[in-house]
Amino acid sequence: xxxxxxxxxxxxxxxxxxxxxxxxxxxxxxxxxxxxxxxxxxxxxxxxxxxxxxxxxxxxxxxxxxxxxxxxxxxxxxxxxxxxxxxxxxxxxxxxxxxxxxxxxxxxxxxxxxxxxxxxxxxxxxxxxxxxxxxxxxxxxxxxxxxxxxxxxxxxxxxxxxxxxxxxxxxxxxxxxxxxxxxxxxxxxxxxxxxxxxxxxxxxxxxxxxxxxxxxxxxxxxxxxxxxxxxxxxxxxxxxxxxxxxxxxxxxxxxxxxxxxxxxxxxxxxxxxxxxxxxxxxxxxxxxxxxxxxxxxxxxxxxxxxxxxxxxxxxxxxxxxxxxxxxxxxxxxxxxxxxxxxxxxxxxxxxxxxxxxxxxxxxxxxxxxxxxxxxxxxxxxxxxxxxxxxxxxxxxxxxxxxxxxxxxxxxxxxxxxxxxxxxxxxxxxxxxxx
Numbered sequence: 001x002x003x004x005x006x007x008x009x010x011x012x013x014x015x016x017x018x019x020x021x022x023x024x025x026x027x028x029x030x031x032x033x034x035x036x037x038x039x040x041x042x043x044x045x046x047x048x049x050x051x052x053x054x055x056x057x058x059x060x061x062x063x064x065x066x067x068x069x070x071x072x073x074x075x076x077x078x079x080x081x082x083x084x085x086x087x088x089x090x091x092x093x094x095x096x097x098x099x100x101x102x103x104x105x106x107x108x109x110x111x112x113x114x115x116x117x118x119x120x121x122x123x124x125x126x127x128x129x130x131x132x133x134x135x136x137x138x139x140x141x142x143x144x145x146x147x148x149x150x151x152x153x154x155x156x157x158x159x160x161x162x163x164x165x166x167x168x169x170x171x172x173x174x175x176x177x178x179x180x181x182x183x184x185x186x187x188x189x190x191x192x193x194x195x196x197x198x199x200x201x202x203x204x205x206x207x208x209x210x211x212x213x214x215x216x217x218x219x220x221x222x223x224x225x226x227x228x229x230x231x232x233x234x235x236x237x238x239x240x241x242x243x244x245x246x247x248x249x250x251x252x253x254x255x256x257x258x259x260x261x262x263x264x265x266x267x268x269x270x271x272x273x274x275x276x277x278x279x280x281x282x283x284x285x286x287x288x289x290x291x292x293x294x295x296x297x298x299x300x301x302x303x304x305x306x307x308x309x310x311x312x313x314x315x316x317x318x319x320x321x322x323x324x325x326x327x328x329x330x331x332x333x334x335x336x337x338x339x340x341x342x343x344x345x346x347x348x349x350x351x352x353x354x355x356x357x358x359x360x361x362x363x364x365x366x367x368x369x370x371x372x373x374x375x376x377x378x379x380x381x382x383x384x385x386x387x388x389x390x391x392x393x394x395x396x397x398x399x400x401x402x403x404x405x406x407x408x409x410x411x412x413x414x415x416x417x418x419x420x421x422x423x424x425x426x427x428x429x430x431x432x433x434x
Contacts, residue, residue, distance in 0.1 A: 094127020
C-alpha cells in the first residue's frame with residue numbers, strides 16, 4: 001500500500017536533511033529574536049477563505065468535522081499567525097517577532113516543488129511599518145540560505161501597493177484587484193488587462209501597468225527613473241516606489257549581498273499583501289524557494305486592532321528537494337550511535353542491558369546488537385554502519401563486572417571496570433556525547 005498522492009514518506013537521509021534545515025532556521029530565530037510558536041494543523045475554513053487567495057481557496061483540503069463545522073488542513077501559516085496575534089497576543093506590546101516551522105497541505109498537482117504535504121519555516125515581524133522591518137525579512141532570508149549552503153541565491157522584489165494604487169484610482173473594487181493580481185501572478189497578462197478594461201481602467205492606465213510589468217532588472221536607479229516617469233500622476237504609488245528603494249538600500253547595509261532583481265510587475269498568489277513583496281530563488285530552477293511581503297490589514301480583518309506586519313515563508317520541502325537532486329553530496333548522514341554493544345558467550349541479557357543503561361547515562365549513544373551475530377560479523381556490521389567503537393561483554397566480563405572497549409579505527413582494545421566511569425570516558429573520547 002502506497003501513500004496518498006503527493007504525501008511523502010521521509011526516509012532517514014531525508015529526515016536528517018530536513019532537521020538540518022530546521023536547525024538553521026531556528027539558529028536564525030535566535031540570532032534575530034524571533035520567538036517560535038505553533039498553530040493547529042486543522043483550522044476553520046473561513047480563516048483562509050477570506051484573504052489567502054484564489055489559488056489557495058481552490059486547493060485547500062476542507063471537510064466537515066463531526067460537529068458539523070467546516071475546517072481545513074492549513075494551506076499556509078501567515079493567516080494562523082494573524083489570528084493568533086488578533087486573539088491570544090493582542091495585549092502584547094509591539095513589535096512581535098514570531099517564528100514557526102509547520103507542515104501545510106494543498107491539493108496541488110504533484111510535480112517538482114509542489115507536494116500536497118510540505119513544510120515551511122516562517123518569520124513574521126508584527127507591529128512596525130518601518131522599512132527596517134521589511135529589510136530585516138530580507139536579511140533573515142539571506143542568513144538562512146547562506147547557512148544552509150545555498151550561496152548562489154537571489155531575490156526578486158516588488159511592491160504590490162504600486163499596482164493597487166493605480167487600480168484604486170480607477171475605483172476598481174478590492175476583490176477585482178485581487179483577481180487581477182492573481183492573473184498577473186499566473187502570467188495570464190492578457191486576461192489581467194482585459195479584466196482591468198472591463199472594470200473601468202482606461203487605455204492609458206492599462207498601458208502604464210503594461211509598461212510597469214516590463215520594468216525588471218538589477219539596475220535600481222534606471223528602473224526608478226523609468227517608473228517615476230510612468231507614475232507621476234499617482235503620488236502614493238511614487239511613495240511606494242521610494243519605499244521599495246529604501247528597503248533595498250537598508251538590506252544592503254544590513255549585509256545582504258545577493259543579486260536583487262527589481263520587478264515592478266511582481267505579484268504573488270496571496271491576496272493579503274499590501275506593500276513590499278519578494279521571492280527568493282536559485283538560478284537553475286524556475287520555482288521560488290522562499291517568498292513573502294507586507295500584509296498590513298490581515299490582523300485587523302480577524303478582529304484585531306490595525307496592525308502592520310511583514311514576513312516570509314521559507315519552503316523547507318522545496319529546499320530539501322533541490323539539495324537532494326542538485327547537491328546530494330551536501331546531504332547529511334542520518335545521526336546514529338557510534339558505539340555497538342555486542343555480547344559473546346554465555347553473558348546474561350540482564351548484564352547487557354545494565355551495561356547499555358550505564359553507558360547511556362554517561363551520554364553515549366549505544367546501539368545494542370540484537371541479532372546474535374558472531375563477533376566477526378558484528379565487527380563488519382559496525383564498520384559498515386560508520387561506528388567507531390565496539391563494547392564487548394561476555395561471561396568473564398560479567399563475572400568480573402568489566403567491559404571490553406575495541407577502537408575499530410586504531411584497532412586496539414582495552415578492558416575496564418564497569419564502575420570506572422572516568423577511564424571509560426577516556427577510552428570513548430572520540431565519540432560526541434549526547
